[in-house]
Amino acid sequence: xxxxxxxxxxxxxxxxxxxxxxxxxxxxxxxxxxxxxxxxxxxxxxxxxxxxxxxxxxxxxxxxxxxxxxxxxxxxxxxxxxxxxxxxxxxxxxxxxxxxxxxxxxxxxxxxxxxxxxxxxxxxxxxxxxxxxxxxxxxxxxxxxxxxxxxxxxxxxxxxxxxxxxxxxxxxxxxxxxxxxxxxxxxxxxxxxxxxxxxxxxxxxxxxxxxxxxxxxxxxxxxxxxxxxxxxxxxxxxxxx
Numbered sequence: 001x002x003x004x005x006x007x008x009x010x011x012x013x014x015x016x017x018x019x020x021x022x023x024x025x026x027x028x029x030x031x032x033x034x035x036x037x038x039x040x041x042x043x044x045x046x047x048x049x050x051x052x053x054x055x056x057x058x059x060x061x062x063x064x065x066x067x068x069x070x071x072x073x074x075x076x077x078x079x080x081x082x083x084x085x086x087x088x089x090x091x092x093x094x095x096x097x098x099x100x101x102x103x104x105x106x107x108x109x110x111x112x113x114x115x116x117x118x119x120x121x122x123x124x125x126x127x128x129x130x131x132x133x134x135x136x137x138x139x140x141x142x143x144x145x146x147x148x149x150x151x152x153x154x155x156x157x158x159x160x161x162x163x164x165x166x167x168x169x170x171x172x173x174x175x176x177x178x179x180x181x182x183x184x185x186x187x188x189x190x191x192x193x194x195x196x197x198x199x200x201x202x203x204x205x206x207x208x209x210x211x212x213x214x215x216x217x218x219x220x221x222x223x224x225x226x227x228x229x230x231x232x233x234x235x236x237x238x239x240x241x
Contacts, residue, residue, distance in 0.1 A: 002160055004104040006032040007149060008069050008112040010120060015040040017116065019049025019057065020146025026053040027150070028157035033060040034069045034110070049146075066124055070110055070177035075103040075217075078112045078120050078128035079148060081141060088131045089215055096132035097155035106171050111152060116145050126184075126207065127177060129214050175223040183223050184210050190230040 007025055012018055018041060022033060033056050035041060041062065050057055063069040070076055077096050080088075091099065096111075103109045112128065114120035125131065134151055136143055143151075175183070188206055191197045197205065218226065 001101060001104045002029050002156070003031060004108050005030055005100055005156060006034050006069070006073065006108065006110040007153070008034045008036060008066070008110050009038070009145070010036045010066060010112060010124060011038070011115045012041075012145070013039045013116055014145075015043030015046040016049045017145040018043070018060075019046035019051075019053075020144075021113075021149040022046070022050040022053040022056040022060075024146060024150035024153050026056055028153035029160075030153055030156065031056060031059070033057070035060055035062045036066050036069050037064065038062065066112070066127060067178065067181055070112075070127060072108045073110045073177045074107045074174040075099065075109040075130075076112060076128045076177055077110070077130045077132050078125050079114065079152070080119055080125065080131045080133060081136075081143065088125060088128065088211060090131045090133050093132055093134055093152055093155045094159075096130065097152065097159040099130065100156055101159040107174075110177075111156075113145060113148060122207070126210050126214075127181065129217060172219045173221075175218050175220050179220065179223050180214065183213070183227060186227055186230050190233050193234050 007021065007030060009018060009021060012035065015038070018033075018035065018038060025031065025033060040046075041060075042057065046057060047054060061069075077091070077100060078088075080090075100109050100111060111132075112120065112124070114124065120128075132152065134143060134148060184206075187209065188197075191202075191206075
């Protein structure tokens with residue numbers, strides 16, 4: 001089950017943080033490291049900070065985009081320390097770990113960490129089903145990337161050890177991250193085709209719709225139905241023209 005949990009680091013600027021994250025992961029029996037456009041990798045500094053977790057660095061997969069790193073994932077949880085204008089469902093580290101281990105028993109999942117200085121962008125958060133926030137001292141809330149990976153990796157390992165990963169419902173064949181992204185792109189095009197979107201408000205509207213469907217977590221059949229409806233909407237407009 002732990003082998004199905006991807007730790008995804010986005011646009012990491014300091015190679016030492018990659019090594020520290022690898023060490024934290026290996027401490028907690030996590031092995032899937034995915035790197036999205038790291039600034040310096042491979043790196044001697046990363047190897048030095050890994051302190052024996054060289055195998056994780058050797059097997060780390062480097063991607064050109066976050067969408068590529070999330071291919072095949074049934075659940076995506078993003079980390080965030082900042083309040084956002086659009087509210088995503090936010091979990092505590094313990095609840096996030098429980099969700100991740102529950103879903104990892106059924107397929108691939110991802111826990112995504114953003115840039116050291118700015119975290120994940122809004123467009124990257126759009127790819128997430130949930131966010132997780134690590135509570136810290138309000139007067140000094142800055143948390144090193146390696147430390148954040150350690151905290152959440154520990155919670156995941158604890159959840160697996162306490163056998164909190166038994167699904168309470170009949171497993172659903174959920175739409176994968178790339179299926180959800182394809183649906184959102186189709187939705188954007190269909191709304192534009194039928195004249196529903198307003199250029200002055202479309203970005204905020206589309207982000208709210210994305211948040212709605214990411215929370216709903218439709219299965220593969222439901223996504224196919226929704227895309228069929230969108231195609232019918234587009235076809236109807238074409239015939240009227």
